Amino acid sequence: MSFIEEATEAFKDSLKGYGASELFIKNAIASFITGVAVGSLINSSEDLQEEMINTILNGEIIN
Numbered sequence: 001m002s003f004i005e006e007a008t009e010a011f012k013d014s015l016k017g018y019g020a021s022e023l024f025i026k027n028a029i030a031s032f033i034t035g036v037a038v039g040s041l042i043n044s045s046e047d048l049q050e051e052m053i054n055t056i057l058n059g060e061i062i063n
Contacts, residue, residue, distance in 0.1 A: 004033075004036055007032075008029060008032060008033065011028070011029065011032055012025055012029055015028055037052055037055075038052075040052070
């Protein structure tokens with residue numbers, strides 16, 4: 001498992017521990033993944049940024 005996958009699972013487990021609903025967890029995880037993806041765009045080329053944004057939008061990570 002990658003660091004991001006481990007962090008995502010830990011975040012998810014934490015939210016479950018607080019009794020968050022499945023819908024809330026789904027949205028929180030999507031926001032977390034999107035934040036990580038956007039953070040990776042810093043200091044990257046415009047082509048890479050466009051590719052990442054298209055992946056996020058087409059993958060329906062955000063709508």
